[in-house]
Amino acid sequence: MTSKAPDARWMRVALAQADKAIGQTAENPPVGCVILSASGHLVGVGHTAAGGRPHAETQALQMAGDAAKGGVAYVSLEPCAHHGKTPPCAQALIRSGVKVVHIAISDPDTRVAGRGKTQLEDAGIYVTTGCCATEAAHQMAGFLRRVTADMPFVTLKMATSKDGFIAADAEAQTWLTGEVSRRYVHDLRSRHDVILTGMGTIRADNPRLDIRLPGWQGPQPALALLSTKGILPDNLACLAAERPVFVFHDKAMTPDRLPQHVTAVPTPLRNGQLSMRAVLSDLAIRGYGRVMVEAGAQIADSALSARVVDELHWLCAPHHLTHGVLAWQSQDSVDFSAPADYIMQERYDLAPDSLSIWRPNAPATKA
Numbered sequence: 001m002t003s004k005a006p007d008a009r010w011m012r013v014a015l016a017q018a019d020k021a022i023g024q025t026a027e028n029p030p031v032g033c034v035i036l037s038a039s040g041h042l043v044g045v046g047h048t049a050a051g052g053r054p055h056a057e058t059q060a061l062q063m064a065g066d067a068a069k070g071g072v073a074y075v076s077l078e079p080c081a082h083h084g085k086t087p088p089c090a091q092a093l094i095r096s097g098v099k100v101v102h103i104a105i106s107d108p109d110t111r112v113a114g115r116g117k118t119q120l121e122d123a124g125i126y127v128t129t130g131c132c133a134t135e136a137a138h139q140m141a142g143f144l145r146r147v148t149a150d151m152p153f154v155t156l157k158m159a160t161s162k163d164g165f166i167a168a169d170a171e172a173q174t175w176l177t178g179e180v181s182r183r184y185v186h187d188l189r190s191r192h193d194v195i196l197t198g199m200g201t202i203r204a205d206n207p208r209l210d211i212r213l214p215g216w217q218g219p220q221p222a223l224a225l226l227s228t229k230g231i232l233p234d235n236l237a238c239l240a241a242e243r244p245v246f247v248f249h250d251k252a253m254t255p256d257r258l259p260q261h262v263t264a265v266p267t268p269l270r271n272g273q274l275s276m277r278a279v280l281s282d283l284a285i286r287g288y289g290r291v292m293v294e295a296g297a298q299i300a301d302s303a304l305s306a307r308v309v310d311e312l313h314w315l316c317a318p319h320h321l322t323h324g325v326l327a328w329q330s331q332d333s334v335d336f337s338a339p340a341d342y343i344m345q346e347r348y349d350l351a352p353d354s355l356s357i358w359r360p361n362a363p364a365t366k367a
Helices: 007-019 056-068 089-096 115-122 133-139 141-149 179-189 199-205 276-285 297-305
Strands: 032-036 042-047 072-077 100-105 126-129 153-160 165-167 194-198 222-226 245-250 262-267 290-293 311-316 342-350 353-360
Touching: 007 032, 007 042, 007 056, 007 072, 007 100, 007 133, 032 056, 042 056, 056 072, 056 089, 072 089, 072 133, 089 115, 100 133, 115 126, 133 141, 141 153, 141 276, 153 165, 153 179, 153 297, 179 311, 179 342, 179 353, 194 199, 194 276, 194 297, 199 222, 199 297, 222 276, 245 276, 262 276, 276 297, 290 297
Parallel strands: 072 100, 100 126, 153 290, 153 311, 194 222, 194 290, 222 245, 245 262
Antiparallel strands: 032 042, 032 072, 311 353, 342 353
């Protein structure tokens, strides 16, 4: 083989492909794949298609065609080795004639779990693992947590005033952030499988909680509503989009007046509230790997107290409200800051607002 760019460079191209698929692949992981020819030229790229199929390797190999023979493949997740709704990708790579396969991380799914790598090696292909593993694991956190712990990756989105208020009145909507921030929220929704909210937000705002990006043609995220009594107000805007809807309610209650397309899910209580862990575990078991929480202070505190929030996306407007509802009730407006045990990892200017992304100083605990 002739000289080529460093492996990390091409694996990051595969990761960039996978990034396009986050939130769009149903129960399948968002995988990216790159194919180089024997002479080191880029001949194929692909990512998991919307709905989870075709897989990334299939897409990239189709683009590469005969040019894959003798070449190198970079895959962000170990190729599948089992016959499901599609043939195994490990066999597709073998048939293509590639000589080297670089894998970022192994697949913990028991149907794969090293079998893909073994099949490739048994066919005489040189295989490595671990290239850009940290980036790949973060990118695929929803899939990995769902498969290994029956829990999804959880993003908590909060928009506040400079002094930490989410609303001036608990019963009324308060617009805080600007157009750029709102566009960012829609993009963030597109990268999640489920939007989770509660009745307080529904009653105050009657939000649509859908993706309204220019030209958007992908699926809408499923909707998880926390309603202890299993009762929904009439004419909810969030029920207009075509998507799965789940209402989590106290298992001692009998849901009333739920639309036919809404699934009622009996859920245990914890400290008088619906158990956040039980809700999230149920969503994971249903195949959802990434959950975005867009709710009020009570649900935000519940998620933070349960230590299930993997990322906090905090949009902060430049003005003060001086009164109202604080984003998380453990803080006060005098010295408002992120929840305890969270560290800011990234910060961006979304003029006139600011965006900061916070992660726990230790990984969110498993169920």
